[in-house]
Amino acid sequence: MPKRLDQARPFLTLGLVVAAWLIIPTVFKTFTRASFFELTAPVGVAASYARDLQEYWTLRLHSNSELIEAGRDLARLNASYDLAVQQNIEMQGEIARLEGILRLPSYTGYHSEHARVVRRDFSGWWQRLTIRKGKNYNLTVGAPVVFSGGVVGRVSEVFAYTATVDLISSQTVRLAAVVEGDTRPISYQGGLNPTFGSAGGVIEFVPLDIFASANSAKRLVTSGLGGVFPPGLTIGSVIKVEPSTDGLFKSGEVKLDDRLAALTEVTVLLPLETP
Amino acid sequence: MAADENNLADRSGRLFESQKGYDPRVVLFYFIITALLITLASGLAYQQLFNAELHTERESSQNQRRILIPGPRGNIYDRHGLLLVGNRPRFAVVLYLDELRAKFRAEFIRIRKNYRAIDDKDIPTADQLWTLARVSVVQSYLEQINAVIGRDLKVDSVRLTTHFSRELLLPYPRVEDLAPAEYARLLEHLPVVSPLQLYTTNTREYPFGSAASQTLGYVGINEDVTAEDFPGEKLRTFKMRGSIGRDGLELKFDSLLQGEAGGSIFRVDPLGYRLRDAKPIESRLPTQGQNLVTSLDIDLQLAAEAAIGDQTGAAVAIDIKTGEILTLASKPDYDLRKFAPRLAHGAAADITAREAWTNLAIGGAFPPGSTFKILTSIAGLRRGVLDPTQPIADCQGAIRIGNRDFVCDNRRGHHGEVLLPEAIAHSCDIYFFGAGRLITADLLAEEGRRFRLHERTGIELPHETGRMVIPDPAYKEKVIGEKWFPGDTANMSIGQGYVLVTPLEMACFAASVARNEVFTQPTLLHNPDAPVQHTESIGLTPTQRAALIEGMVGTTTFGTASTLNLDLFKIPGVRIAGKTGTAQKKVTKDGKTGNINFAWFICFAPADNPEIAMAVMIEGETLGENFGGGRYAAPVAGAVLKKYFEKKNRPADQKLAPFKIE
Numbered sequence: 061m062p063k064r065l066d067q068a069r070p071f072l073t074l075g076l077v078v079a080a081w082l083i084i085p086t087v088f089k090t091f092t093r094a095s096f097f098e099l100t101a102p103v104g105v106a107a108s109y110a111r112d113l114q115e116y117w118t119l120r121l122h123s124n125s126e127l128i129e130a131g132r133d134l135a136r137l138n139a140s141y142d143l144a145v146q147q148n149i150e151m152q153g154e155i156a157r158l159e160g161i162l163r164l165p166s167y168t169g170y171h172s173e174h175a176r177v178v179r180r181d182f183s184g185w186w187q188r189l190t191i192r193k194g195k196n197y198n199l200t201v202g203a204p205v206v207f208s209g210g211v212v213g214r215v216s217e218v219f220a221y222t223a224t225v226d227l228i229s230s231q232t233v234r235l236a237a238v239v240e241g242d243t244r245p246i247s248y249q250g251g252l253n254p255t256f257g258s259a260g261g262v263i264e265f266v267p268l269d270i271f272a273s274a275n276s277a278k279r280l281v282t283s284g285l286g287g288v289f290p291p292g293l294t295i296g297s298v299i300k301v302e303p304s305t306d307g308l309f310k311s312g313e314v315k316l317d318d319r320l321a322a323l324t325e326v327t328v329l330l331p332l333e334t335p
Numbered sequence: 336m337a338a339d340e341n342n343l344a345d346r347s348g349r350l351f352e353s354q355k356g357y358d359p360r361v362v363l364f365y366f367i368i369t370a371l372l373i374t375l376a377s378g379l380a381y382q383q384l385f386n387a388e389l390h391t392e393r394e395s396s397q398n399q400r401r402i403l404i405p406g407p408r409g410n411i412y413d414r415h416g417l418l419l420v421g422n423r424p425r426f427a428v429v430l431y432l433d434e435l436r437a438k439f440r441a442e443f444i445r446i447r448k449n450y451r452a453i454d455d456k457d458i459p460t461a462d463q464l465w466t467l468a469r470v471s472v473v474q475s476y477l478e479q480i481n482a483v484i485g486r487d488l489k490v491d492s493v494r495l496t497t498h499f500s501r502e503l504l505l506p507y508p509r510v511e512d513l514a515p516a517e518y519a520r521l522l523e524h525l526p527v528v529s530p531l532q533l534y535t536t537n538t539r540e541y542p543f544g545s546a547a548s549q550t551l552g553y554v555g556i557n558e559d560v561t562a563e564d565f566p567g568e569k570l571r572t573f574k575m576r577g578s579i580g581r582d583g584l585e586l587k588f589d590s591l592l593q594g595e596a597g598g599s600i601f602r603v604d605p606l607g608y609r610l611r612d613a614k615p616i617e618s619r620l621p622t623q624g625q626n627l628v629t630s631l632d633i634d635l636q637l638a639a640e641a642a643i644g645d646q647t648g649a650a651v652a653i654d655i656k657t658g659e660i661l662t663l664a665s666k667p668d669y670d671l672r673k674f675a676p677r678l679a680h681g682a683a684a685d686i687t688a689r690e691a692w693t694n695l696a697i698g699g700a701f702p703p704g705s706t707f708k709i710l711t712s713i714a715g716l717r718r719g720v721l722d723p724t725q726p727i728a729d730c731q732g733a734i735r736i737g738n739r740d741f742v743c744d745n746r747r748g749h750h751g752e753v754l755l756p757e758a759i760a761h762s763c764d765i766y767f768f769g770a771g772r773l774i775t776a777d778l779l780a781e782e783g784r785r786f787r788l789h790e791r792t793g794i795e796l797p798h799e800t801g802r803m804v805i806p807d808p809a810y811k812e813k814v815i816g817e818k819w820f821p822g823d824t825a826n827m828s829i830g831q832g833y834v835l836v837t838p839l840e841m842a843c844f845a846a847s848v849a850r851n852e853v854f855t856q857p858t859l860l861h862n863p864d865a866p867v868q869h870t871e872s873i874g875l876t877p878t879q880r881a882a883l884i885e886g887m888v889g890t891t892t893f894g895t896a897s898t899l900n901l902d903l904f905k906i907p908g909v910r911i912a913g914k915t916g917t918a919q920k921k922v923t924k925d926g927k928t929g930n931i932n933f934a935w936f937i938c939f940a941p942a943d944n945p946e947i948a949m950a951v952m953i954e955g956e957t958l959g960e961n962f963g964g965g966r967y968a969a970p971v972a973g974a975v976l977k978k979y980f981e982k983k984n985r986p987a988d989q990k991l992a993p994f995k996i997e
Contacts, residue, residue, distance in 0.1 A: 247533070
């Protein structure tokens with residue numbers, strides 16, 4: 061082989077690989093990508109289990125007295141929750157009765173699926189989590205994900221044992237929200253968030269008679285009208301609204317819960333099948 | 336060596352070959368090539384240096400497109416800041432066809448392949464295949480919408496093709512006027528990045544429906560949106576439809592209310608599709624037009640319209656000091672809400688059939704009847720032919736003027752020898768026939784012109800009629816071609832004959848009399864710091880003015896408008912100075928000819944320290960019907976005045992805080 065051609069061999073090989081990648085079918089590429097993820101997923105899942113084990117042994121180090129004290133506090137908390145649950149059941153019955161009288165369509169019912177967070181991915185490009193449940197728990201793309209502080213995001217990809225959740229700080233997530241106490245739906249969308257900065261979002265189509273500022277922030281909650289999220293879940297705090305130039309609406313900024321960056325467990329809401 | 340140099344075969348293959356020797360024929364080619372090079376260089380220099388701008392423009396027009404989006408119109412408020420006309424957002428789902436180029440092509444190939452596979456001999460033409468492909472792709476997007484909001488939308492292929500060929504870069508609206516719940520569902524279900532997007536437009540909103548409809552006016556579609564100071568005027572431009580004022584304040588103040596259009600300039604490929612992920616070269620957001628604060632008081636306006644009810648007529652209320660119009664009502668009217676987003680043909684035909692387009696307060700000229708007697712009184716007093724303490728006629732119900740008998744239409748005559756105040760209060764025609772004779776037609780007309788009743792008021796509204804007439808002998812000679820008779824003077828002195836005025840003019844006249852001046856400039860614009868208007872004084876002595884006012888107050892207390900003494904209209908502590916009128920006009924209705932009456936009432940209040948003046952005109956519907964001003968027009972004024980003083984005297988803690996206009 062001539063020396064000059066021999067020197068060009070790496071470039072030739074690279075060119076051939078690129079050409080092959082361009083011409084091979086999309087199905088194959090999708091398969092390889094999915095396979096790659098499925099193959100590497102256990103690494104993350106294993107690390108997650110290792111972290112759980114680590115936390116388990118950390119907890120084991122607590123004294124019996126501490127555990128007894130924590131158990132007592134938990135029992136009290138459970139008692140108060142039991143009471144709240146009873147009240148909620150009664151209220152739900154009342155709501156159902158009123159909906160029946162007024163012939164209102166009832167909101168979608170949900171089944172809760174709790175899942176541990178495997179990985180958090182915050183960057184200028186992605187704002188998402190990987191959770192430790194997937195097709196094995198019948199998770200579906202688009203399902204709402206919540207935590208004790210409100211909305212987490214929506215499931216964007218589902219794999220065999222894991223799923224990816226786009227956080228509400230991501231620009232790919234949009235919700236129909238309402239300002240607490242108001243009934244008019246407005247558009248919430250994740251903002252352009254820096255990697256280590258506090259997360260935020262933007263609201264649009266805000267009615268002109270809604271006012272909010274950093275000093276008198278308003279709670280932004282899900283409207284329930286969009287059909288994905290149940291109503292009343294906290295999205296964040298509206299810290300700024302200003303009129304748009306067309307005079308029809310206002311637009312504004314929303315500060316999200318700082319705990320979104322440190323989530324260890326979330327709940328996926330799976331719509332119940334209508335009988 | 337010499338042999339070598341001359342041998343061409345030997346020199347061939349050397350690094351440099353040379354032509355030795357001189358051939359004169361070559362010189363010719365030097366000149367030709369030099370000339371050609373100079374021509375090329377000159378051409379290049381010309382195109383690059385002198386035509387550079389032209390080429391830049393050509394390049395831009397070939398690969399750039401401009402999109403213009405109209406700005407929302409400004410709002411219209413009443414004098415207290417209540418919104419009369421605003422903008423209502425309309426949510427829509429639109430499809431950006433220019434982002435679907437790849438999908439259209441893929442679908443085109445798929446359909447063509449299918450036809451070829453079945454070996455169909457009637458395979459459509461390429462154009463038809465493209466249309467099929469576009470319809471198929473757009474329908475697939477519509478299915479997404481259908482699935483979310485449960486509709487059954489289908490592609491209109493003709494509309495799609497038209498939009499594709501003419502407005503490719505504009506959003507293609509699929510569903511307009513989405514309900515809030517539909518909008519919310521689409522927000523959560525449509526992908527954030529998709530050719531299918533939620534979009535907002537706006538349309539006019541009228542919180543008070545038909546109130547002041549002809550005064551506020553309406554808007555129509557504006558196909559020719561322009562954007563001042565936005566570059567790219569010579570580029571191919573796609574324009575979203577805007578709105579333009581067609582009548583009323585919307586038309587008169589269109590340039591003020593019109594928002595400033597926004598726009599973008601994009602690079603496109605040779606087929607006109609926007610370059611993928613291309614950011615706009617230029618972009619500007621549309622801005623809302625300026626707001627207009629009118630002098631109207633919506634409470635008084637509603638009171639006037641409710642009082643007129645289903646009758647045909649007009650009512651004008653005016654602030655005496657500033658000339659600001661508080662009420663400009665005209666019936667029949669139309670519901671402005673039917674104009675948003677656009678007026679249907681049926682609704683337009685209905686308005687035409689009801690003759691509701693015209694604002695009768697400014698667009699109709701009517702004989703003012705006995706309300707004109709105030710002008711006759713002023714003319715007589717100023718000329719010294721009327722003395723408030725001396726009777727000038729003995730009313731026995733009729734009088735012969737020329738060769739015709741004129742009767743006193745009010746209270747069936749027999750007023751006897753009345754003085755001016757009683758003559759005004761009881762509207763004695765015989766008294767004013769005498770007054771007219773003493774004043775003469777020319778001087779009476781001169782007085783009318785002094786109050787500017789012969790010309791437009793110049794109010795800020797389109798279509799103010801110019802048909803008002805203050806006649807005199809010269810007018811009759813010129814227009815009718817006949818001589819002026821004493822009977823014409825008699826008719827004129829009681830506001831009949833050829834006299835024609837608008838209700839707005841009569842309201843201004845009443846305001847002027849209240850201020851003891853000759854003219855009131857009406858305005859529909861509110862200025863909280865407006866100065867008091869001042870024009871030439873009427874020129875009455877205090878005694879003469881007192882007699883005039885006494886007569887006008889008598890009208891509403893014991894005279895022809897004593898209806899206002901009823902508890903329904905009585906305003907504690909407020910005396911109203913007014914004058915009724917009833918004029919006839921010969922018309923032909925349903926094949927029958929006869930007189931219809933116009934019931935009039937002009938007034939101001941309080942009589943002692945006037946604040947508000949009014950003119951009301953109600954048109955009778957039935958031929959020959961007795962339709963008096965005291966019975967039909969005065970109650971309308973009574974309702975408005977009552978509302979005015981009710982609002983004014985409302986305790987401070989019950990007053991609504993003025994709406995803040997940003």
